[in-house]
Amino acid sequence: MKPFFRFFACVSFALCSFACSHHTIIPDDELALIFHDAFLANAYLGGRNPTADSLNVYEPIFARYGYTTQDVQYTIGNFSKRKSARLGNVVERAITMLDAEGKDYSREVAILDTIDNVALRTARRTVRADSLIRVRSLADTSQLRFAFDVVPGAYDVQLTYLVDSLDRNTADAPRSRMWLESADGTQSQNYNIILRRRSEGYISHRFKADSGHRRLRIEFYSFTGRPQTPSVTVRNFKVEHTPEKAEAVDLLYERQLDLRIFADEFFRAAQKDSL
Template sequence: MKTTLRILLLAAAVAAAACARHRIIPDEKLAMIFRDAFLVNAYLSTESLSGDSLNVYEPIFDRYGYTVEDVQYTVASFSRRKSARLGDVVNRAADLLEQEGLIYDREVAVLDTVNNIARRRFTRTLRSDSLLRVERLRDTGLLRIRIPEVRPGDYAVSYRYRIDSADRNRNVRTGVWFERADSSRTANYTMLMRRGSDETFSRTLTADSSARTLVLDIFIFRDKPLTPRIDVRDLRITFTPDTALAVDSLYLEQSELGIFADEFFQAFAPDSLQLPL
């Protein structure tokens, strides 16, 4: 679909070269255009139709009195407008659909999960270990993990552990938290570890702009440390960015509407509108 749209839009761009300068579409009107485009995509997907041979978007723009170039110019301008965010327009489009009661079945899957789709797209695994076996005191450092330069968003921490019956440590705890620039803690969570059976630890912490480092301390001694006997399996730390950032990134990187993808603007926008690589 992207290839076909590029050909159509390139032809339109050449034909319109002598026309008046392109217009900035007001955010509310742009949200309405997005709303209609969402419905077109949902319909094409539900009916198993291909959009490659269908000029499906230009009639939407024309209905609101705008051209393909106007949409291109407007979306490209978001990178220069400090007080505007493309994600806000997308969310407004979803609100319009909800208000009008136009979301059913497939549309629900497409629209109600825009935020979740964006967050999943940019979720990253920061640390993964299949097995950490600690049987000496000097190896307990393996169980203290630091993730620096955290960003706003959710950090999911999970692992399975088993403390062997030969371990004589008591009141051992496990904990996870964020450290600020001044070394103070935020979102601090600790719990007492159980012994003698397979146990699971799972916790999701939300970082704000003050957080600097994520700290996971799996084996915290409360009493005098003795020789440990612990296996930690399937350790995983994942990061999911703040929803607003994820939605913005998704719609600027790649959208189901190929006309709104970055590469579209790189190919067709004037040099003065080129988006940064």
């Protein structure tokens, strides 16, 4: 509330010198609007402390409502003569307007966030999915090596696995390796994990690709020593791509133009979901 007090200090600076008979008394409703706009001006000015010489900051606000600085000064000074009116009530009205606007802006942001989430879900696509992969020989391990061309966005890799007791790679535990690769072969965002044995494990990892990346490479079963006969089962392997938010929103608008998904009913439902 300090900005309001600073504002009142500025407009009250010349109260002792103005002539009461030559100025207009501003109605309370309009005065509240002026205080509202002045508060926003103070917020825009930041931590700077207005002085009497800086009243020109407020003059355009007063002029927009058809009043002068002297009219505002006169109206504020006149409150002491009005038994049924309090300046604090006008200030409170301005604060109420600011609070209501803040809630409206928060609601609009929530709606936009909801649209973003819908857009991202709608644009997400599965790059590769396998419900079951069994590897029982060295030759079978080729089934667990993948390379995907990538475009900007997020790539989510998920799977469950079991390295059972028949797996002979006991001396050097096998690893799962994944990374993004640039056009010149440079690796980035390397993900490297030792595979657990004889109990089901779960892997979930997200890669963030940009325009400099060309491929996502996955070597799920990678040997660290001399390869021995493997015995591993992979279930529910999935790679999903989600484009960047701006592209996803554009795609959603393009796809839904004919369905009028952004009609009033959609926004009302979005508001309810975000509350």
